[in-house]
Each structure stands twice: as structure tokens, then as C-alpha cells.
Amino acid sequence: MTSRELTGLLSLAESDASLPFSRKVSDWAWRLAFGAIGWPWLLKSLHGGSKADKRALMTALGLAPDALPHLGSWKADTGFLRHIVMQIALLQPGIVVELGAGASTLVAAKALALHGGGQLISFDQHAGFVDATREWLDDNGLSVDIRHAPLEANVEGWPGRWYSVDRLPDRIDLIIIDGPPWSVHPMVRGAADSLFRRLSPGGVVLLDDAARPGERLVARRWRKRWPDIDFSLLHDGTKGTLVGVKRVAGVPPAPANDNGGAFRHAARAAGIAALIALGWIGRGALGEFPDPAQASTTFIDEAAASHRTGLLRQAMVSQVESTHLDSVEIARSTGIRLPKLPEGWRVRDVQLYPTNSSPAVALSLTTPQGEAVTLLAGRAETPADAKPLVTKRASENIAYWENGDQALALTGTMPAERALELAAMLARNT
Template identity: 70%
Template sequence: MTSRELTGFLSLNESEPVTDDLSRRVSDMAWRLAFGAIGWPWLLASLSGGRKADKRALLDELKLPHDALPHLGSWKADVGFLRHIVREIARLRPAHVVELGAGASSLIAARALQLHGGGQLHSFDQHGGFVDATRQWLADHALDVDIRHAPLTHESADWPGRWYAIDRLPEQIDLIIIDGPPWSVHPLVRGAADSLFARLSPHGVVLLDDAARPGERLVARRWRKRWPHIDFRLMHDGTKGTLVGRRRDMSQPVANDNEAGRGWRHVGRAAAIAALLATGWIGRGALGEFPQAAQASTFLDEAAASRRAGLLRQQMASQVESAKLDDAEIRRSTGIVLPRLPANWQVRDVQLFPTADSPAIAIALTTEKGEQLSLFADRAETPAEGQPLIAERRDGTVAYWEAGDMAYALTGKADTPRLMALAERIAPAA
């Protein structure tokens, strides 16, 4: 069965190796039962693969026929995740992409690579028959992919569940796409994908599908501790959520987690986690991402702080201002995508602004009427979408909005209606 066909509610059946480790079997079963009991809302949401119009637009962008992906949803990637793949390949123009879990994402990634630089896709899946069928399916679209059968026979020292038997990996990987193994192996099994993170190239990217599920939220929480040089953000622009990790420009990523990985397999710990799950803490986000309101507050405070810093810089002769705005360099170096500014606005200063997660961009602007504004750009989650919202801060009013995984804030000495009008000139939904 290839990703052209309808699929059931659950993933393909796993042929589980027999193990004599009773405590492990009981522990893994406890995890699956606990996460299954609270995970049904995410499983139901996964039945939708996204809007048909969005899928058609994606296929049009890739110059693929509309019947190339007739069925999405269930255990397949949704349109939101597929669009992240296309966006990152277009931005990175990667030489090597590694994919864990073949299918719809293989077609999209291979076609995007064909259009943007011609890099190589290395795809691994645990089902031999599925690999053969997918290879033929991709060949029907004239796509050459290094797709291999990788049975779930390996074990990670740091994560529970069984992992892919992978061989012949590229020395350097520009993009890692994680859409397997399924949660039915173990809710935390995808955490073992971090065994590839040391191979990430400078500015390399990690994409994790199903990132809104409780298990993947715990995985993301631990990844943030283990890999401080990779900035992870949960994006909600699909039906199942995507975790986007961007490696900072460091010489080597270094894991800093000293936990003994085998501890995940103890029955007692599994029971304790199951008890937490039963209380609904994860369902409310207590063990996952920060709530949007908290993230928005931090983002708005940082935007206000960047404006104060910019005004102070203007008063200091020793501080050198840079009016050169190089969108491509900023995107290449930081992953930050800037909005298109009106042609009659003047850029006075462009600076990196340090935040807790990664550098943001602060730009001092002057409108055609001489109004002094500050534009702040970072990757953050807020209640806003394409249409700007207004928030009040100590220093004045802030208009903020989102576009994709980016958030923007516009501040300045203007009344609320005027600031909103200025923001709408550069916000996508205006």
C-alpha cells in the first residue's frame, strides 16, 4: 500500500521482535495505554490531512498533478507538514536530506529537491513492501530517491522503543524529516532521531511531524535540554503540529543531558508518567510548550525592549548604526524572514537583538510622513495570525501579527488607529 491509497486510522502493523525483558514489555505497554487514553483528540485530528485547496496549491507550486496525493491524513503527513518541507528545501537548497518514515513526504521532498538545487533524499522505512511500492510510485513521477528498508531492530541507549537499523548515512545532513516510527511502537520513540543531530550542517533544520501530540511534546522538551545549539519551535499551522529545529551557527552541537537513558524503561517511571497523564497535565500543555499567551507576552516584551535599545543607540555617538538591510543574508544566517516594506519607508538601522532562544532582528524605520517606527521580527507563537492585533506596553502600543512561523511587532509614537494602519501595510492579511 502506497501513499496514493486510503489508509486506516492506525499505522501499518508492526512485527514486534520477541523480548524476554518483562519489565520493558510492561513499561512500553503502560506508556502506550496511557498515551492512547489521552491522545484520542490528536488521533481524531489526524484524520484530516488539511484543506483540499491548500493541497492543490502545494501541488501546483511543485508542478505536480492534483492526483499525485489523492489521500492525506490518518498516519500520513498533512499539508501543513508538507509545506514546511517545501519551504525549508527552497530556503536551504540542501545537498542531503534524511527522512525517517517514507510516503507522502518522500514525494514532496524529492520533487522540491528536484526544483531547488537537486540534492539527494535518503529515506528509511521499516516496512519492506511499503518501501518497494513507494520507490515505484516515485519513479512514476521521474523522481530518484535513495529509499531503503530499515527494520525496527535497533535500540537506543537514551530512548525507549525500537529504532531503525540505518546504515550509510551522509557525513553531513542539511535537513532531517521525522515522520516515524509510529507512536504505537512507543510514544517517545521518535526521540531517538537525535542520534542524527550531530551530523546537522551549520544552519541545518529538523522537522518533526505530529509535534502537538503529548509524546512528541515530551520529546521536544528533552531535545531542548540535550541540544542547546538547536532552536526548537512548535508550529500550529497544520492539523497535527510541526516542531521546527534550526541549528545555530556553532562548530559542533553538543548534547548536555546526563540522564541515564535506560531509566525510561522502568515500570515505576512509566506508571508515574501515566499518573500525570491521567490528571490531564499534558493535555493542558503543562509538560509541553508554553501557552500562546505566555509566549506572546515574552515576544511583545522583547519587541518593546528592542525599541528602547534602539532609541538609546541613537543617542550614543559611540554606537554605529547600520542602514543596510540584506534580507537574504538575514534569512540565511538566522532563518528569520522579513516582510516586504513599503518602498517609501526609510531604513535607519538594522540590528540583531538577543533573545532567550535565538537572535531576533530589530529595524528602525521612518515612514514617508517622518514617523519613527521599530519593527521586531522573531520566530514565536502569538494569538495573532495574518491580521494585526494590538497590545499595550509600558512604552506604548504594539501592533503584532504572524506569517508562517514568524511573528512581527511594530512599535512607535503613533495612536492606535494609525499604528494599526501602518502594520496592515506590511501584514500578509491586510
């Protein structure tokens, strides 16, 4: 089985037969406690991203549209995969280390092939999955140093079992963390910081599932332990991504582990369970529970995806922007009538963009105030009419309207009121 196949909600089964009884009790207490409040995050993880986002990602990488037909559950979502591609395009890393193989392995390997040809070293705890993934990558013409790394190691200062990694390079430019699963321990991925000393200046750490309670606590500790790495939590996917960028070479040593035996493990688990029961973590420290995932494939999602794709193209050396806008040719070839751009607006890229129904036209634009926006025009049905309405997708505000049989949407990260103001300028010229 590979990440291309349809899989269940839970990750592949783990074995804890080698753990002492006290550790088993402690780890199970943590799992039960975090499982009690973590179900909204687990439910949201079922949605791997919109079809529009996935199609845009596959197009940018030159992969077949069905290369990753099933995302979600324990696999990476399109938001996290997009961050991998963007960081590889920007960094052009020489060495990438991945913890937890799968969909991210295919995407990272393909992105590296397009941007500098760096080496990808991937670790996963399931030997059969490693072998199947290696064959899957070979079928796609990609070569990856993918290794079986059973969960047998203990990292000082962190709970759970960690990958038995070996033969690591001295310097790593990008660390991708998508394992082990939370069912080992809600904070098990914190042990990934055992690799942070190897991170090169300007190097990047990407942590998947960063909106979950366990990963948020991990991020808090990382910020204290690694002051030379700037961490930020991004919510532009279904699960959240933590991005860390190393500012300077050299980091202080991590604090010593607080070893306290079985009683302390149990006490920690009981304490965290009590805090959860009081709602301190779930609502106070971590914020409100997320809304259930929306599996929408509307024109609005296409607009958001086209904006993200445009930004990605501009960050990629291999992708050449087309700044020439010929509205007459576009109307003749596609039947799409573009509005006249207001004075001072600059065209950064013009692209045909595939949608569910028919090709659309995506214009990457810059306003006189320096705002980066994307105008998507195509044939679609929306709740709007000639007067723009506004909605939100992740960090983008999208103002949309209709003109006859075609729909238009303006996407950017400006406030909603500003998005409506800019859209009104275009609507008057439609």
C-alpha cells in the same frame, strides 16, 4: 500500497515479538497512558489540510492536482509538507535524510529536483511499503535512495525500537522525522537525535506531529541535550511542526542513559500515567486540547493558502515575481475589480490564483510600515458585506469583505485590529 492511496486512521502494524516481556509491558503502559489523553490530537490528525492548501502546494511543486489525493490520518499534512518545501527552497541542501517514508518523500524529492538537486535518503520499516513507494516515485520521474530499515535498533537514552539505519553520510543538511509511529512508543522519535551530530552548521531538523504529548516531551529533552540547536514549535498545520536550526558546529555529548531494568520502565510508565490522570501534562504543561479539525474549503481558506503560497514563491529562486499590476487588464480578462492601493503600498507579486469556483487574483503587498500582506480577490460568498470582518487561520489574521458579486480578503500575521484597519483602507477604495 503508497501514500497516494486512501488509508486507515492507524499506521501500518508493527511487530514487537523480539522484545523482552518487561519492555512489552512498559511500552504498552506508555501507549495506554498517552492514548488516554492523546485522542484529541489523533482526531485532529484525520484532517490533512484544506483543499486550498493542498492545491497551492501541488501548484508550487508542479505536481498534478491529484498527486496526493488523500492526506491525514498517519500521513503528513499540508502544513508539514509546506515546511519541507520551504526549507529545501531556502537551504538547497546537498543531503536530506528522511525517517519514515510516504507523502513527504514525494514532496521532498520534487522540491530537491527544483532546488539544487540534492540527494534524498529515506528510511522506512515496512519492506513492502518501501518497494511500492520506490515504484510510485519512479512513475513521477523522481529518484530517491529509499531503504528498508526494520525497527530493530535501541538508541541509548530513548525508549522504543529505532530504525536500523546504515551507510549514513558524515554531514546532513536537513533531517525530516515522520516516523516511527507513536504506537511503537509515544517518545520513540526522540531517538532521531542519534543523527544530530551529523547535522551541518545551519542545518535544519523537522519533526512532524510535534503538538502531540509524546513529541512535546521529546522536544523538551532535545532542547536540553542539544543547546546548539534552536527549536521552535509551529502551529500552522493540523499536527504541529517542530523546527530545529543548528547555530554552530559541534554539540556536547548526550547525557548517559539511565538504565534501570524492568522495574524502572514500569515505574516510569506508572508515574506518567498518574501525571496524566491529574491533568498535569494534558492541560498544564502541554496546554489546552486543540479544537476539532475544521475541513473548510471556504474563501477564507483560499485567502490563507494564497498568502502562504506567495511567501513560498518569494523564497524560491526558480519562481520569478511579477511586480507589474495592470488592474484594467485584470478586470477585462477576469471580471475582477481590484481596489486602488493606498499611497505607499508596494506590489511584490501579482498572480492569478486557482480557486474552487473560478480564478482569483492574489497580490503580495508591503505596507509603508513593512507589513507583508496578501490581497485575494475573487467571486465567492462570505458572511461579510461592505464592512470588513476578521477571522483567524493558524498564525494569520484575515480581514474579508464583499463588493457586489466579488469577495476580497487581506491576510497577514499582524494583529486582528491592524488587519481590520488595513482592510478598511482598501474597502474605501473598492
